[in-house]
Amino acid sequence: MKRFPEISAAFSRYFNAKHFPREPSGLYGAASYMLEVGGKRIRPALCLMGNELFTDIHPDAWKIAAGIELFHNFTLIHDDIMDHAPLRRGKPTVHARFNESSALLAGDVMILKAYEYFIGTDPGRVEMLVRLLNTTGYQVCEGQQLDMDFEKSTVVTLGDYLRMIELKTAVLLAASLQMGSIIAGAGTGDQQHLYEFGKNLGLAFQVQDDWLDAFGDPATFGKQTGGDIMQNKKTFLLMQALESANAIQRKDMLQLLEEPGPDKVQKMLLLFKTCGADLAAEAAQQRYLDQALVHLEAVQVASERKEPLRELALGLLKRDY
Amino acid sequence: MKRFPEISAAFSRYFNAKHFPREPSGLYGAASYMLEVGGKRIRPALCLMGNELFTDIHPDAWKIAAGIELFHNFTLIHDDIMDHAPLRRGKPTVHARFNESSALLAGDVMILKAYEYFIGTDPGRVEMLVRLLNTTGYQVCEGQQLDMDFEKSTVVTLGDYLRMIELKTAVLLAASLQMGSIIAGAGTGDQQHLYEFGKNLGLAFQVQDDWLDAFGDPATFGKQTGGDIMQNKKTFLLMQALESANAIQRKDMLQLLEEPGPDKVQKMLLLFKTCGADLAAEAAQQRYLDQALVHLEAVQVASERKEPLRELALGLLKRDY
Numbered sequence: 001m002k003r004f005p006e007i008s009a010a011f012s013r014y015f016n017a018k019h020f021p022r023e024p025s026g027l028y029g030a031a032s033y034m035l036e037v038g039g040k041r042i043r044p045a046l047c048l049m050g051n052e053l054f055t056d057i058h059p060d061a062w063k064i065a066a067g068i069e070l071f072h073n074f075t076l077i078h079d080d081i082m083d084h085a086p087l088r089r090g091k092p093t094v095h096a097r098f099n100e101s102s103a104l105l106a107g108d109v110m111i112l113k114a115y116e117y118f119i120g121t122d123p124g125r126v127e128m129l130v131r132l133l134n135t136t137g138y139q140v141c142e143g144q145q146l147d148m149d150f151e152k153s154t155v156v157t158l159g160d161y162l163r164m165i166e167l168k169t170a171v172l173l174a175a176s177l178q179m180g181s182i183i184a185g186a187g188t189g190d191q192q193h194l195y196e197f198g199k200n201l202g203l204a205f206q207v208q209d210d211w212l213d214a215f216g217d218p219a220t221f222g223k224q225t226g227g228d229i230m231q232n233k234k235t236f237l238l239m240q241a242l243e244s245a246n247a248i249q250r251k252d253m254l255q256l257l258e259e260p261g262p263d264k265v266q267k268m269l270l271l272f273k274t275c276g277a278d279l280a281a282e283a284a285q286q287r288y289l290d291q292a293l294v295h296l297e298a299v300q301v302a303s304e305r306k307e308p309l310r311e312l313a314l315g316l317l318k319r320d321y
Numbered sequence: 322m323k324r325f326p327e328i329s330a331a332f333s334r335y336f337n338a339k340h341f342p343r344e345p346s347g348l349y350g351a352a353s354y355m356l357e358v359g360g361k362r363i364r365p366a367l368c369l370m371g372n373e374l375f376t377d378i379h380p381d382a383w384k385i386a387a388g389i390e391l392f393h394n395f396t397l398i399h400d401d402i403m404d405h406a407p408l409r410r411g412k413p414t415v416h417a418r419f420n421e422s423s424a425l426l427a428g429d430v431m432i433l434k435a436y437e438y439f440i441g442t443d444p445g446r447v448e449m450l451v452r453l454l455n456t457t458g459y460q461v462c463e464g465q466q467l468d469m470d471f472e473k474s475t476v477v478t479l480g481d482y483l484r485m486i487e488l489k490t491a492v493l494l495a496a497s498l499q500m501g502s503i504i505a506g507a508g509t510g511d512q513q514h515l516y517e518f519g520k521n522l523g524l525a526f527q528v529q530d531d532w533l534d535a536f537g538d539p540a541t542f543g544k545q546t547g548g549d550i551m552q553n554k555k556t557f558l559l560m561q562a563l564e565s566a567n568a569i570q571r572k573d574m575l576q577l578l579e580e581p582g583p584d585k586v587q588k589m590l591l592l593f594k595t596c597g598a599d600l601a602a603e604a605a606q607q608r609y610l611d612q613a614l615v616h617l618e619a620v621q622v623a624s625e626r627k628e629p630l631r632e633l634a635l636g637l638l639k640r641d642y
Contacts, residue, residue, distance in 0.1 A: 027466035078429060082422040101403040101469055104425065105462050108399060111432050112458045119451040123444050130440045137433045141426050145348035148422055 001052060001305060004312040008045045014062050015044070015069060019113055030098040030106035034073050037091050043176040044069045049312070050180025050194050053305055060121040060183045064129060067117030068176050071133065074110035075140050075172075077103050082148065121183075129179055136175040143168025150234045158239040162203070170202030189300070196295040201313050204288035208317055210235040211281045214269060226265035232257050236284065238268075241277035249275055289317050322373060322626060325633040329366045335383050336365070336390060340434055351419040351427035355394050358412050364497040365390045370633070371501025371515050374626055381442040382504045385450060388438030389497050392454065395431035396461055396493075398424050403469065442504075450500055457496040464489025471555045479560040483524070491523030510621070517616040522634050525609035529638055531556040532602045535590060547586035553578050557605065562598035570596055610638050 002010070019035060020028035044065030051061035079085075080093040081103050087093060095103035118130050146164040150156045177198040181191045212221050213228045214237055228235050242253060253271055256264055272278055292313055296306055323331070340356060341349035365386030372382035400406075401414040402424050408414060416424035439451050467485040471477045498519040502512045533542050534549045535558055549556050563574060570592055577589055593599055613634055617627055 024463055024466040024470060026470055027462060074429075078425055082425060102466065104399055104403060105466055107429075108395075108432070109459055109462050111429070112455045112462075115436055115451060116455050119448050119455075123448070126447070127440050127444070130436060134433050134437050134440075138430055141348060141430050141433075142345055145345040145423065145426055149345060149347055 001308055002049075003308045004045055004049070004315070007048050007052075007308075008041045011041050011044045011048060011062075011065055011069075012038075015041070015066055019070070020109065026098065026102045027105050027109065030094050030102040031109055033097060034077055034094050034106060034110075035070075037089050039073075039089060041069060043072050043172060045312075046173060046176040046198060047180040049309055050177035050198075051184050052180075053194075053299065053301055053309065054181065054184035054186050054190075058183050060125070061180055063117045063121055064179050064183060065176075067114040067133070068172070068179070070110050070114040070117065071137065072172060074107045074114065075144070077107040077110065079144055081107075082144065125182060128182060132175055132179060132182070136171050139167045139171045143171075156234055156239065158236070158243050161234055161236065161239045165206045166199065166203060169206050170199045173202040174198035187300075193295040193298045197292045197299075197309070197313075200288045200292035200295065201316065204285045204292065204317055207236045207281055207285045207288065210237055211278065211285065214272065215278060226269075229265045229268045230260075236281050237272050237277045240280045240284075241272050241275040244277065244280070245271070245275045285317065289313065322629055323370075324629045325366055325370070325636070328369050328373075328629075329362045332362050332365045332369060332383075332386055332390075333359075336362070336387055340391070341430065347419065347423045348426050348430065351415050351423040352430055354418060355398055355415050355427060355431075356391075358410050360394075360410060362390060364393050364493060366633075367494060367497040367519060368501040370630055371498035371519075372505045373501075374515075374620065374622055374630065375502065375505035375507055375511075379504050381446070382501055384438045384442050385500050385504060386497075388435040388454070389493070389500070391431050391435040391438065392458065393493060395428045395435065396465070398428040398431065400465055402428075403465065446503060449503060453496055453500060453503070457492050460488045460492045464492075477555055477560065479557070479564050482555055482557065482560045486527045487520065487524060490527050491520045494523040495519035508621075514616040514619045518613045518620075518630070518634075521609045521613035521616065522637065525606045525613065525638055528557045528602055528606045528609065531558055532599065532606070535593065536599060547590075550586045550589045551581075557602050558593050558598045561601045561605075562593050562596040565598065565601070566592070566596045606638065610634065 015035075018032075020031050022028060047065040047068055048057055048061050051057050076088065077094050080088055081095050081100055085093050086096050091097075093103070094106055098106075114133070115130070118133060119126060121129065143164055143166070146160070147168055150160070150164060174195040175198070177194040178191050181194050186194075210228065213225055213235070216225050218224055227233075228238075238253075242250060245253060249271055253268070256268055256271070261267075293310065296309055296313070297303075299306065336356075339353075341352050343349060368386040368389055369378055369382050372378050397409065398415050401409055402416050402421055406414050407417050412418075414424070415427055419427075435454070436451070439454060440447060442450065464485055464487070467481070468489055471481070471485060495516040496519070498515040499512050502515050507515075531549065534546055534556070537546050539546055548554075549559075559574075563571060566574060574589070574592055577585055577592070582588075614631065617630055617634070618624075620627065
């Protein structure tokens, strides 16, 4: 039973292979660059931990973990193009470092490579795993489309927002765990509990991320706060505040969104607090975390086997701030 | 044994299904729009014909044909984004009709849908088919990258150009035929002959397309000629002409590429002819066609079963001009 740091490091060693040929360098250089930028490798680690929850890690779990990480990186590359993001993990994004066309194609070949890892697994399970990848992939794309739609929409609700982050972020974490459990031969009940554990963990994590962007300590958060507010991004805090605001507070918020002044961030933070959105976010995060742990508890294996996943969940949601 | 028009029509009926849900409409509306624009459905027809060459059409051949057509449409959507193409098959391209982000995502979900069709086929063959799709997919992406690289390069040779069109266009035609034969249980020798038939057919077709864009009759070609010359596109004619030109002709061509005048097309056409590039293109097209037919002849089934493929090959390469 390995803890997250150990399993993440082991995956990084496994994954630190040459995934693509050298030429044409405009294409494969861009794809390799993205993989070299690295990341926390949470999704593949969840797949491996979801597998080891039941049994010694199966060789297929490594392949599926690699496929998941490649798939995740494809979504990041294409999302960054759509969002015109200059940086990812503190480094230039693929389209910024190369160009949009190479980044687009690099994302495409990363999808193919993901399926290549999947297709190399046990024939008795491969269809189920690929179908779960497909279902999840559609959802992630739908989440990205909704995220873009929301940028232009003025009638987004908190419920819409939660559905969007479920699709865009939570379902791939959920599916990673479920895939690990499928490879271990877990029953559908346990598979579903792990899926729900991952989904709720993802939701808790995203709500926390929204909170940190507004109220976090830049020193420990790792980036300047207030970015979401500056960009008028739909976040849990904004959606929650708009829903619980009275008429005057609502008018003030809408005015800040349309006519930003030099003290926009400070004013908006004050409104979030006045409307109780900060406390609501902390409560929602705790609720999702509790829900995640209920599902983890329900998985029918000895409690001590769950310790690494429990520790990961609590650790992810207890950064210093 | 069905001829191409019949099998293409049958495929269109099979394929005329609802491939995607309705919402979010920005994503799935874009994907469905592309499929409704239609096309000649040559690749899926080749898969079905490659299957029927050996046996009654297997149900899996329809699924693989659908997967191939979806995969092909993904490449068209993403290529059109990269090429900033306003029109495809006489209608607005997906990114022009919707927007680049929706088009990018629509291409992505089309890849997923392609694999969904593949994964639903006989478990005994699915890995081989998916691996062939992957290999071919990488090649198509490499071809697109080379095509973009060539736009900026001044040192492209005829050999580079032929390799690029092989990757970008010919291999998917080749793989479509091979996949049909795999589903029929054909031996590897016959599979390879069909692959080579398709590859050479694709090369012949592309060389013809280059010729038609320069020397074709706009009335039968369906679009204005001279477009490639106006855009300084690397074509068989230009590459061939540059290679066989004497020093003066070469200087004239390079000057036309850099300083276009009002009679650029006429002057370039004359240079192509003076250098014998027009005849070389016709000869190359014939050579590729002959080579394709040699491979078709070598397939170990009764000659009359090959008639629809032979007819298709001769028909594709004998448009009126």
